[in-house]
Amino acid sequence: MEDLTAGGFLGGRGFYGKDGRGGIFSWVFSTDHKRIGLLYLGSVLSLFSLGVTIGFLMRLELITRGPTVMGPQTYNSLFTLHGVVMLFLFLIPAILFIAIFRYGPMFGLQLAFKTYNMKQGIFGSPWIGFDHFQRLFSYYRFGEIFLNTVILAVYKLAAAFPFLQRQNFISRVIGTLYGASP
């Protein structure tokens, strides 16, 4: 079945589509930020498990005085390995993961400088520079509209503020991954 939404939105390169390639290559060489994000997530979780395992081995060694499960040289090696794995293979890629998942979709903002054509999608539609802005700013009621928008935004902030509440765990996880909550 043709996925019109994803097909139009991603210019035919749908999330579940094959990206022109099949099997493992559709993942390894993917240019889809969602796939890249998931690859990061998989790597980061695996390497975090490795770091935690090494950390537990270190704590295990320290349970009794003297060598418990390994010698001093091995302990020192694991100590350094744990630090390197946690900081360079877990923490930094984890930050990149968030950047790709949350900021990748923002490339859709380029629509502000394009004339949108559903068939060509966001990336395929032709560029038109500042045309939209020029039209908006030179509209004779622009000042009024702009002021109204600001006033409404302030009203909204003031009215919604007392009702802000903590989202449940699932919503927050989905919000972090997809940049929106259900």
Ligand code: HEM
């Ligand atoms: C279950 C989780 C963890 C365990 C059991 C654990 C255990 C340990 C232990 C026993 C040490 C040696 C401390 C010492 O003797 O002074 C250590 C060091 C260290 N840990 Fe963890 N850790 C855990 C999670 C993490 C996480 C999440 C990070 C960072 C994201 C991290 C980063 C480090 C670093 C940078 C060092 C110092 C390594 C060095 O100086 O070479 N650890 N950890």
